Amino acid sequence: MTRSTRRTLQVTGMGVAALLALSACSSDDSADASTPSDPSASSSSSSAPKLSxxxxxxxxxxxxxxxxxxxxxxxxxxxxxxxxxxxxxxxxxxxxxxxxxxxxxxxxxxxxxxxxxxxxxxxxxxxxxxxxNQLEIATLPGNPDKIASLKDLTKSGLKVVLCDKTVPCGAAAQKALDASKLKLTPVSYEQDVKAALTKVELKEADAAVVYKTDVHAAGDKVEGVEFPESADAVNxxxxxxxxxxxxxxxxxxxxxxxxxxxxxxxxxxxxxxxx
Structure with a gap:
């Protein structure tokens, strides 16, 4: 076969290949328009290991x-x-x-x-x-003692519960009391915020200083009272x-x-x- 003949065949082959490529692209475009790609196909090689x-x-x-x-x-x-x-x-x-x-x-x-x-x-x-998280006062439903402020917790005869001072909610409550120059002697110090809240839920205390999230979680078992000093004791x-x-x-x-x-x-x- 002469060099000119080989060149003619190569050019002809390239033309056929180009036509086939165009046909394939046209077919792929129509398929893409109607069929979404499989995201797992492209990410499978880089997906994270299965957790267990x-x-x-x-x-x-x-x-x-x-x-x-x-x-x-x-x-x-x-x-x-x-x-x-x-x-x-x-x-x-x-x-x-x-x-x-x-x-x-x-x-x-x-x-x-x-x-x-x-x-x-x-x-x-x-x-x-x-x-x-921010503190809030939890009172009995309906707030029968009309507690409206942190200072109200110091009323004589009121049974108030705090978290222990070593617990974050207790440390935050003490910080708020100190900032307000208030002295409060609770009927008990509890080891965590749920225990303090439970005292009110069981009506063993009139009020407790807990977190807003705990008042929220308790639903209608308690009533929440916000106080401005809590903004200075956010945990x-x-x-x-x-x-x-x-x-x-x-x-x-x-x-x-x-x-x-x-x-x-x-x-x-x-x-x-x-x-």
């Missing part, structure tokens, strides 16, 4: 309702996972973690209690504030992955859900403030 196993979350008592909701959402989104919770006063949780209690995530009601954990041999990754809530976690990737994914728009929606609907 149990994540143990130690969380402040005031997070009980919202975190329980998020835990269920997480399990539904990731079949094969389970989120278990330990809800209590942040100081008690910090003591348990530093004492060796197995946990993957710590969500505290104050930076101070989180610092107890992070200072213990670098026991956690860098914490991040995910919500804030930041940090969350951290514990370095001793046995299920790091799944724990990270739960923290990501808490910080996501979806997680923030659940938390703000419960009464928490944006960080």
């Amino acid at each position: 196993g149990t994540v143990t979350v130690f969380a402040a008592a005031s997070l009980k309702e919202s975190f329980t909701t998020l835990g269920k959402e997480f399990e539904q989104a990731h079949p094969g996972t389970k989120v278990t919770f330990n809800f209590a006063g942040s100081d008690s949780l910090a003591a348990s973690i530093t004492g060796g209690a197995p946990a993957d995530v710590f969500a505290s009601a104050s930076p101070k209690t989180m610092k107890i954990v992070t200072d213990a041999k670098g026991n956690a990754t860098e914490p991040a504030t995910f919500v804030r 930041d809530y940090p969350i951290a992955l514990l370095k001793d976690s046995k299920n790091t990737e799944t724990a990270k994914a739960f923290i990501a859900l808490v910080q996501s728009a979806e997680g923030q929606k659940v938390l703000t609907e419960a009464g928490f403030l944006q960080p």
Whole structure:
């Protein structure tokens, strides 16, 4: 075969190939217009590994309702996972973690209690504030004692309950009282905010200084009274992955859900403030 003949065949072949390519493009365009692409086809190679196993979350008592909701959402989104919770006063949780209690995530009601954990041999990754919470007075339904201010809690004969001063809600309440130059002797100091609220729900106390989120969660069992001094005693809530976690990737994914728009929606609907 001569060189000119080979060149003619090459040109002819290129022309046929171009026609075939145009035909294919036309066919693909019509298919694209009627059939959506499969997103999993392009992302399968870069998709995250399947999450599995149990994540143990130690969380402040005031997070009980919202975190329980998020835990269920997480399990539904990731079949094969389970989120278990330990809800209590942040100081008690910090003591348990530093004492060796197995946990993957710590969500505290104050930076101070989180610092107890992070200072213990670098026991956690860098914490991040995910919500804030403000105090409110919880009274009996209908507010029969006509409590309208923080000062009203000092009335003689009124049974008031506070969180213990070592607990974030108690420390915040004391800060508000100090700022107002008020002295209050409660009938009891409780170890977490839920215990303080329960005293009012059971009518064992006339009022308690708790978080807005707890008043919200209690529904018609109590009545909430806002007071301006609470704006000076707002608590930041940090969350951290514990370095001793046995299920790091799944724990990270739960923290990501808490910080996501979806997680923030659940938390703000419960009464928490944006960080």
